[in-house]
Amino acid sequence: MRNFQGPDLEERQKSAAAAKAAMLERFRAAQNDPELAKKRAERAAIHEARRARNAAREAAREAARRAREAEEAERAAQAAAAAEKVRREQELMEAALAAEAAEREAMLLAEQKAARDARYAARKAAKKKRRRGY
Numbered sequence: 024m025r026n027f028q029g030p031d032l033e034e035r036q037k038s039a040a041a042a043k044a045a046m047l048e049r050f051r052a053a054q055n056d057p058e059l060a061k062k063r064a065e066r067a068a069i070h071e072a073r074r075a076r077n078a079a080r081e082a083a084r085e086a087a088r089r090a091r092e093a094e095e096a097e098r099a100a101q102a103a104a105a106a107e108k109v110r111r112e113q114e115l116m117e118a119a120l121a122a123e124a125a126e127r128e129a130m131l132l133a134e135q136k137a138a139r140d141a142r143y144a145a146r147k148a149a150k151k152k153r154r155r156g157y
Contacts, residue, residue, distance in 0.1 A: 030038070053059060
């Protein structure tokens with residue numbers, strides 16, 4: 024049986040260098056291919072068209088977002104104004120109720136004083152009557 028006698032190191036290195044040179048030559052030839060340049064130009068045009076379309080969409084979204092924020096701010100201002108109006112009305116109602124309660128309290132105190140004065144006067148009159156004896 025014979026030993027396998029493959030290519031030695033120098034031959035392998037030469038064939039590897041030749042393969043690399045062939046690949047480099049194919050790459051350079053492909054770079055200079057007008058068909059490839061045409062495809063690249065088409066891709067670049069498509070890319071730019073997409074970028075412009077996306078920019079337009081983004082601008083539309085931004086405008087919609089700003090409009091939405093303006094609406095929300097307006098609604099918040101209206102809600103704040105309505106809340107302020109309700110608060111003022113409630114304060115007026117509370118003030119009116121407090122005034123009415125104070126008036127009732129004053130009337131009650133006046134009635135109580137009148138009743139007390141009447142009882143006092145009745146006692147005085149009864150005492151006077153007892154002293155006189157008739």
